[in-house]
Amino acid sequence: MERKQFELGDIVQMKKQHPCGTNEMEIIRMGMDIRMKCVGCKHSVLVPRAKFEKNMRKVLRSALESEQQGGPDLQ
Numbered sequence: 867m868e869r870k871q872f873e874l875g876d877i878v879q880m881k882k883q884h885p886c887g888t889n890e891m892e893i894i895r896m897g898m899d900i901r902m903k904c905v906g907c908k909h910s911v912l913v914p915r916a917k918f919e920k921n922m923r924k925v926l927r928s929a930l931e932s933e934q935q936g937g938p939d940l941q
């Protein structure tokens with residue numbers, strides 16, 4: 867299993883949708899807990915890091931502009 871990588875400011879896709887119907891979140895604080903903000907409704911949530919890693923599907927947009935990613939990620 868590969869360890870998931872994410873950084874402050876990244877937009878990530880979660881496995882579970884937020885009640886507003888969006889599953890994209892922006893990481894706004896990292897520590898023992900991760901604070902993330904819903905891209906759809908701007909609500910922020912605090913989740914333990916382990917839970918966050920489990921619920922995160924992938925990083926959609928890296929804060930460092932996807933230089934190192936040449937994937938087929940053109941929406």
Ligand SMILES: [Zn+2]
Pocket residue numbers: 884885886887888904905906907908909
């Ligand atoms: Zn939301």
